[in-house]
Amino acid sequence: MRRWSFAKGHGTENDFVILLDRDGVLDLGEEEVRFLCDRHAGVGGDGVLRVVLASHVDGGDPHTWFMDYRNADGSIAEMCGNGIRVFARYLLDEGLVSGHELEIATRAGIKPIAVLPDGSVRVGMGEVRLTGEAVEVTVADGRAYDAVGVDVGNPHAVAFVADPAELAALPLWTAPSWTPAEAFPAGVNAEFVAVLGERHVAMRVYERGSGETRSCGTGTVAVAAATHARLGGSSEPAQYRVDVPGGSVEVELGEGQAWLTGPAVIVAHGEVALPGGRRHRTLED
Numbered sequence: 001m002r003r004w005s006f007a008k009g010h011g012t013e014n015d016f017v018i019l020l021d022r023d024g025v026l027d028l029g030e031e032e033v034r035f036l037c038d039r040h041a042g043v044g045g046d047g048v049l050r051v052v053l054a055s056h057v058d059g060g061d062p063h064t065w066f067m068d069y070r071n072a073d074g075s076i077a078e079m080c081g082n083g084i085r086v087f088a089r090y091l092l093d094e095g096l097v098s099g100h101e102l103e104i105a106t107r108a109g110i111k112p113i114a115v116l117p118d119g120s121v122r123v124g125m126g127e128v129r130l131t132g133e134a135v136e137v138t139v140a141d142g143r144a145y146d147a148v149g150v151d152v153g154n155p156h157a158v159a160f161v162a163d164p165a166e167l168a169a170l171p172l173w174t175a176p177s178w179t180p181a182e183a184f185p186a187g188v189n190a191e192f193v194a195v196l197g198e199r200h201v202a203m204r205v206y207e208r209g210s211g212e213t214r215s216c217g218t219g220t221v222a223v224a225a226a227t228h229a230r231l232g233g234s235s236e237p238a239q240y241r242v243d244v245p246g247g248s249v250e251v252e253l254g255e256g257q258a259w260l261t262g263p264a265v266i267v268a269h270g271e272v273a274l275p276g277g278r279r280h281r282t283l284e285d
């Protein structure tokens, strides 16, 4: 049993357990992640953010922090758009970085971050790409929707529904299925979108590895890109407001790149007793 300090934070109510592991000694396995994310037996969260210096992960820069993101089921994902905003807020609050502009290393590359005067966080999400995959996504009551594949560093399938009422009524208590099955061999985050106005959409999401969440940052980028393509995909820069059950974010698109701006809140600090007999290396190892 190992006691470890944690923080709890969220971005548009997509919530995370944050563990500072500066020197990369915390051997975080699937069992520990599932426990940490368990909303009854553990701390509770959609995912875990391990905060570790990049030099301990991929031989990276010793002055850059690496976001080791894990989904609630213990699986690893390449990127987390809400999580990286919360990660940046945590680094600033804990004095682990100075200044409001920084870079964070992720499995989807280095992301530039700006913490804005109003407390919101702007993330350079990098390339967003429509994959050309045409799939059919089927929800629990058998309704099927045409969807497009979007790569935001992690995989997304975006489907448009008729209106907000249909969006609200979607049965997302269980994972949607998709055909052809081989379209997303590593699974997919499934977003459902209703257009509310010129460059203003509402979205719900069933996340790979976490289930339905109140928000998915990479998903909002995927949705903005798919909406932009439906509107003709102009090469001119465009700004989209994406409403999610947990709030709203802004997505800017330009030259195949995306920027995501939204809130990031640290709500609690504590100490957790990590389960299992996994041996966590100590600094003396």
Ligand SMILES: N[C@H](CCC[C@H](N)C(=O)O)C(=O)O
Binding pocket: 014, 071, 076, 077, 078, 079, 080, 081, 082, 083, 154, 155, 189, 207, 208, 209, 210, 215, 216, 217, 218, 219
């Ligand atoms: N479930 C996602 C990772 C978290 C994405 C989401 N929480 C975000 O804010 O981008 C996946 O397996 O690709």
